[in-house]
Amino acid sequence: MKSPASAPAPGGYRILVLEDEFIIADSIERNLVRNGHTVTGKAISYEEAVELYEEDPPELALVDIRLSGHLTGIDFAHFLNEQKPPIPFIYLTSQMDGTTLDLAKETFPAGYLSKPVQIPSLLSTIAVAMHNHQSDPGVETVTLKDGRETHVVDTASIKYLEAEHVYLRLHLSDRPALVLRASLSELLSQLPETEFVQTHRSYVVNLKSVTRYTKDSLHIGSDVIPISRGRRQEVLAKL
Template identity: 30%
Template sequence: MTQPIQILVVEDEMIIAANISMQLTEMGYEVSGIIPRGEDAISHIKNNLPDIVLIDIQLKGELDGIETAQKMQEFHNNLAIIYLTANADEANFNRAKLTRPYAFISKPFKKLDLQRSIELTIHQLKSNITTPSNDSKNGASSYILKDCLFVRHRETMVKLDIKDIRYIQAERNYCRIFSNEKEYLIVTTLKDMDEKLPQKHFLRIHRSYIINLSQIDEIGGTHVVISRKAIPMTKGMRTELLTRLQTI
């Protein structure tokens, strides 16, 4: 059974937020949360990653919608953002463009505006994922050897040295591999990758992330930093991480 698209609504006008949530539910989408403040939305996505974030540019609080989106993308740089705005001035528009949003919806908006923006965003998200070939459907989207990984890239299998992998991020039934040179999207689950990768070098520190221990730059209380990317870490994993680092 196909899982419904999950959409997080970040909107500080609760009547508007409730109306949006109702409309999204009627369209068949799943609202993963309704959050009024940017700071709380950032905390939410660390453990509840949605497919799409629908966010008002003019949020109350320390962070506006654009700043919130920027910080969200530090945890998930391909997060699909759709902005809601009642004031699409040039300055805000130019700031918002830097976060590569999938759409803008001007307030007040009609249900059809919302529906089409969501549908176009989903279409773009699907277009960004290469359709698996017959081989990849049969489990040949990647091969892991002792010191290297072969991943399917377009129509060929590309060799990737394991030591060059920075981290791996789950995207539903896909995994995005971030290496020192480029990114690869492969058709496999993070659980499958975790079982196949050499445990000496890799550790799953979050339900959505596996990291290469040798690539860590900083260790915080609830995250690690690899190449200026803050990666969330599940509570309790810090002790295991420090123990594993002593054995490398």
């Protein structure tokens, strides 16, 4: 449901709310407006949220992970990450199982809020999310040539790289894996040293994608990445 159009007060932001419980959504809207923000729309489903976003793009989204339909808030988060430029979003959550938490982490949310939402926490989380977003110097990308094709990839979307003979498989958070003819070392040289580490002769991992680890392996969701003995000290020091 689209909310009446209005400009946010100074210091306020334009916010889309995806929440399928009407009472919670209405309470959030009232408190956001009371504190100088504008609600661009309230959606109860993935499809409605996409429609509202395309009709009136917000600056930030509040996203309930569990929705009544087939598609979830995590699916909407992937949609937001694919937009140019992407906007920050904050998850609204009840208790999450381990699998759901792993899937949520892979979308790089700006924050999490437990339900029932406490308004002071909501307002401070929005303020921090927008400050961090506005302070971001920009999205870093790498450009990869594969024959006649050129691929531009956001470094933040790379979960890990996997070398397969003369091919390189890029496992990405915002689209299916990309396979091209390239060397692991060539791409590694283009990536931020503080964010990526080579764990094995065949693997490079985005440290922000790691959900758990042991001395022998890193876990990215359900994927297990080996750590070679010779690289163990460097890898563990970066975690």
